[in-house]
Amino acid sequence: MAGIIISPSKYVQGKDEIKNLGKYIAGLAKKPLILISPSGEKRFGAVIRESLSEMKYVFNHFNGESSEGEVNRLLDLFKAEGCDCVIGVGGGKILDTAKAVGYYSKTPVIIVPTIASTDAPCSALTVLYTDEGVFDRYLFLPNNPNLVLVDTNIVVNAPSRLLVSGMGDALATYFEARACYKSGATSCAGGTSTLTALGLAKLCYETLIKDGFKAKLASEQKVCTRAVENIIEANTLLSGIGFESGGLAGAHAIHNGFTIAEECHHLYHGEKVAFGTIVQLVMEDVPMEELKEVINFCKSVGLPTTLAQLGIKNPEPKLIMEIAKLASVPGETIHNLPFKVTAEDVYAAILLANSLGSAI
Known part of the structure; x- marks a missing residue:
């Protein structure tokens, strides 16, 4: 292909x-x-x-x-x-x-x-x-x-929470593109990922880590600094090309799973995607250094890292399994990960991601 x-x-x-x-x-x-x-x-x-x-x-x-x-x-x-x-x-x-x-x-x-x-x-x-x-x-x-x-x-001049939500959506870009590159999955563009798309996705992540916190503080004051300019470009262009030509994987599928939970309906798209990114990284068993960097970034800008912050104060096993099943239905993008995924895998990863989001 x-x-x-x-x-x-x-x-x-x-x-x-x-x-x-x-x-x-x-x-x-x-x-x-x-x-x-x-x-x-x-x-x-x-x-x-x-x-x-x-x-x-x-x-x-x-x-x-x-x-x-x-x-x-x-x-x-x-x-x-x-x-x-x-x-x-x-x-x-x-x-x-x-x-x-x-x-x-x-x-x-x-x-x-x-x-x-x-x-x-x-x-x-x-x-x-x-x-x-x-x-x-x-x-x-x-x-x-x-x-x-x-x-x-x-x-x-829009509410700062919207810019932060965009960071949550952009946060998934590199990790989903990286997974699709490893698995050879077909992207939204209709082909496999290119080095260019993967490079732009990585630049998107690096920009978030470098400028995300500064941009959040500036946007709260309604001032457009260089950091804000960089984050707007990361949220809009780098993430746009990165997701479409790099591919979607676990983070967005897990977001889709959480749409079944009424407790999460008040959240923006990117806020749920951010937690989905942590869950995907848990499923991939990435090094703790990478998990810590992602979780600490989320905490610094105000993106959710726990189920309670998503609105699920008392996570019932039945609800978490329903979320996991919806996230892993046949044809969902979670199957672009470079290994077989079951609902049980997603269930376990959600619970571990929740614990890590509290502990780190």
Whole structure:
């Protein structure tokens, strides 16, 4: 199988870069559809309009769900208005919807994330839900976005917890890519991992260790330091390319297992992925030095390292086994690990990870 790496056509990151949106899309669009929330338009509408002053455009408010119904509504509007490009401005579901509209309309996609809580902005993937918000299906796209534009002044003014959650998602990138490289597993890009993808994933982890704690403190003060810039890039670009072209393994599968526990529903994606990373490392029986580094990093930025911090104060064996079974169903990414995995293995690793998270 061929090694494959995929990425956005262009990635732009910097302070006040949203002011240059019109310059960056000049060769891609003449009349974009801008998908944004009502609050997003209040905050960023004026600067976007000023940036696009030399072209026509259509603003439309997102209805709240990345659903087939919402995508179809926007496709009808897109065609009626004669648009030739879609710009998604906001968080994950807005960005996923924009990517789907671009895919079905066969037009360029511009992504403008306003938070750095996941590695989704750069990916060729949309998660679709029902109109009621229940998971429907994954829509794998043939291309990544044409442009991802990250204004770091906007991102740093979002709640600090979102940036930390992004660090939790990014934390898994190297360890999952490393496992997939060892096993020869197929990545989301449709091939095996390349040295480039593995190298970017490792750089993502090194950046988290070097700058994560400093970035958390700076983001709490709403200031955009060099460390914040580095962590936004790690959360968004390095992790985005690293997970998609490097592959997913145990951490994200264990995250999926924890979705069955109502006690964890208040958590962000990256917060659960961080604990899933510790569980994966336990399953791999990595050296204690590596476990200590990961657990201490999580503690320094405020990511959960115990079941109690996930909301499971009194872990019942039945619940932990249900989590383990869901994490290890056939076809789940945990089977990309370079050894056979059973639900019993996951159960044991969750309990040991919980003890280590308390003891270290």
